Amino acid sequence: MGEHHHGPAQGLTRWIFTTNHKDIGTLYLWFSFAMFILGGSFAMIIRAELFQPGMQLVRPEFFNQMTTMHGLVMVFGAIMPAFVGLANWMVPLMIGAPDMALPRMNNLSFWILPFAFAMLASTLFMDGGAPNFGWTFYAPLSTTYAPKSVTFFIFAIHIMGASSIMGSINIVATIINLRAPGMTYMKMPLFVWTWFITAFLLIAVMPVLAGAVTMMLMDIHFGTSFFSAAGGGDPVLFQHVFWFFGHPEVYIIILPGFGVVSQIIPTFARKPLFGYDSMVYATASIAFLSFIVWAHHMYTVGMPIAGELFFMYATLLIAVPTGVKVFNWITTMFRGSMTFETPMLFSIAFVFLFTVGGLSGVMLAMAPVDFQYQDTYFVVAHFHYTMVAGAIFSMSAAVYYWLPKWTGRMYSEVMGKTHFWVSFVGFNLTFFPQHFVGLAGMPRRIPDYALQFADFNMMSSIGAFIYGSSQILFLFNVIRTVTSGRKISDPKVWEGAQGLEWTVPTPAPYHTFSTPPEVK
């Protein structure tokens, strides 16, 4: 029996009881896609309401719930689990480990997520409605003036935080302990490196988020006054605690994306990554800086000038390691034998659009001008350029890049490229005009707007519908690949691909690297 090669169990119990990193990775990926569709449908309601000025479709209270739930579901439900799923699939394959270090905890960390989001989504049907205070849930909006459902929101955050912490501990434990012989830290693929650093960020700041919502819970139900001025507390304290979590959080969202494109660009440029070491150090510097810049989200709360200057200079400093990364990606492509398969298209678009988002970030980092940009659509445009064109585009690239390895079937390149171009056009049509309306003073999170913003908002809405529908094409392409894509068996799916994951058979068997490979 010892030699018996056992594949996955059959039926539903396979997925419920599985401790296999590939199964759990798959679960994470499908779950995050479901959340992506849910959060996306909230966005469609927002854009439909904003299609024309005046109140058209929904009540303002419901609009507030939509902006809040869109943000929460996308950040905590779509982007973060998607990258955790990718880490589950790829980290063991990339470092030559047989599985994750803690397979049972892995199962737990996934399976509490659906409950967290069921709890969060159920608030939509409650008396008083879902959370309506924005995804940043500033006190006292989220305490004194919150709908009753806020308690469900708090517990949902607690659960998804626990899930993230467990997932991260697992990833760190895997990377530290289960690397194949010869796989030194400075030989690890960059995706592994970025996730290694991301996991540390998560372990450091998810407890801070848990602390913030715990204080909210105590203020609401147990009579404390952390954030209530009437009882000697301070609402501004909430913003400090939240952004102390929140700023590292935005790098948690983007660093794995950096890792993904650092894998893909060398493959399709057929050149090794330029400046591997500097990429590692840049990632670590960004992670470090992320802890000392949080108050740039709150320039307008009335900080002393010295505080404004400190946070401004520290924030501008982040442009340096980020610039190193962009430089390295471009230099990797320079004089490479480039081909433009779908993953490469998404990766190049990532580099280009993320840089656009980075530049608007530099503008927002300037304290004096931020007083104008604060809370306008300029901010919305900025963070969608980094999070959609950053995280979601790199995630799409990752799925196209590794899907043939996962399934042993090739996706339709025509459909993939169509998905890319429709996404690219839709995305830019949605968010580029938001820079203009933001600079002209259109506030975010408001269901109505002044007439002069009508044209740009209509463009934005049309773009959003285009971008949204392109994801249906993506879903169709993935399902078609899984069920009836062209079969392939070459371990090295892409001609220029490097790394241990391309040494295992295609499709990747249920168990890989039971005996660790030797890395030279």
Added chain:
Amino acid sequence: MADKAIAKTVGKLLVLVVAMFAFVFVVMVPLYNTLCEALGLNGKYNGKQYEVVKAKVDQSRVINVHFVATNAEGMPWEFGPVTTSIKVHPGAVNNIEYFAKNVTANDMVAQAVPSFVPSRAAQYFHKTECFCFRRQPLKAGAETKLPMQFIVDQDLPADITTITLSYALFDVTAMDKADKAVTQR
């Protein structure tokens, strides 16, 4: 062998998780309050006892002090300064009053929370007696004068010639009831 190493890593990481959770409560919150008090941010007054230096009234300087009042959302009382502004000399003792009227049919308790413009003036503004030091109960329909005594510090930076002190009045009736229930138990 690998299991032991993994357990060790996990142990260390769990310590980090617990430490960061504790960090919020035992470091961030007190540190924030300390910093606000030290810098006079958000109306937090300095815990230090101020020693009145009577002989040193600085007659050469005149500071405009304005008084403002706002009601926090849901606070129905009539509330405002009796004196909206006075001119004072640094070092002199001044007395002013606010008034409040509980216009509702219920007994209520209120708490006033101060805030300064410019915020760095807070540390030079010493209240020797203030209604904001404690909660203010008012029976239904009752009204009262709320006295405050203050001294502007002689060390007030020369570029500050006007100080605005704003009070926000909060309804803390429920909070007060809950606290009393706890102390009586």
